[in-house]
Amino acid sequence: MKELYLIAAMTEKRVIGADGKIPWHIPQELGLFKKLTTGNIIVMGRKTYESIGRPLPDRETIVISSGNIEGVTTYRTILDAVRAGERSDKKLFFIGGADIYNLTVNIVSHMYISWVKGKYEGDTYFPEIDFLQWREAEKTYFDNFTMVHYTRPQSSSYSLM
Numbered sequence: 771m772k773e774l775y776l777i778a779a780m781t782e783k784r785v786i787g788a789d790g791k792i793p794w795h796i797p798q799e800l801g802l803f804k805k806l807t808t809g810n811i812i813v814m815g816r817k818t819y820e821s822i823g824r825p826l827p828d829r830e831t832i833v834i835s836s837g838n839i840e841g842v843t844t845y846r847t848i849l850d851a852v853r854a855g856e857r858s859d860k861k862l863f864f865i866g867g868a869d870i871y872n873l874t875v876n877i878v879s880h881m882y883i884s885w886v887k888g889k890y891e892g893d894t895y896f897p898e899i900d901f902l903q904w905r906e907a908e909k910t911y912f913d914n915f916t917m918v919h920y921t922r923p924q925s926s927s928y929s930l931m
């Protein structure tokens with residue numbers, strides 16, 4: 771069973787998005803996202819893909835959608851994406867948005883969360899989860915955010931998907 775990853779940036783109130791976009795611009799945080807995901811597989815919801823507007827360079831992009839999107843690999847279910855990950859030796863990162871986090875937060879064993887400082891308003895939230903079930907493997911402080919790498923044993927529910 772392959773280990774799965776999730777990466778997100780959120781405020782302490784779990785805000786991840788506003789009006790289809792990310793409500794902050796923190797280049798250093800984007801740099802970390804790029805460093806972690808480059809060379810790997812990124813899986814996102816159709817709305818997140820539309821907000822980015824193109825496949826990100828040097829990464830294999832998978833979009834989850836009930837429709838077909840030109841120019842990018844599209845799967846109808848998370849399980850299809852996980853199977854594609856199993857066939858690859860690359861890491862697979864779920865990169866949002868809220869729909870995708872809701873569907874995957876229970877099957878990943880690594881989460882990279884950037885806790886963004888500031889009171890940003892939003893309309894899209896990371897799911898409410900019990901962080902006590904996660905171990906802080908690494909924590910790095912930056913001016914505008916703190917990046918925490920959380921780990922836990924691979925969830926057995928993954929094999930039941």
Ligand SMILES: NC(=O)c1ccc[n+]([C@@H]2O[C@H](COP(=O)([O-])OP(=O)(O)OC[C@H]3O[C@@H](n4cnc5c(N)ncnc54)[C@H](OP(=O)(O)O)[C@@H]3O)[C@@H](O)[C@H]2O)c1
Pocket residue numbers: 777778779780785786787788789790791792814815816817818819821834835836837846847848865866867868869870871873894
């Ligand atoms: N802060 C962060 O780290 C971060 C990261 C990523 C995104 N965001 C933000 O999050 C917001 C977007 O999140 P969102 O939750 O609205 O949208 P989303 O998760 O990006 O995409 C939702 C779409 O994914 C497809 N989908 C979801 N579940 C599906 C399923 N079970 N089967 C088939 N298709 C499925 C559907 O596409 P179809 O309608 O085409 O079927 C659905 O409309 C934006 O504001 C974005 O900027 C923030």
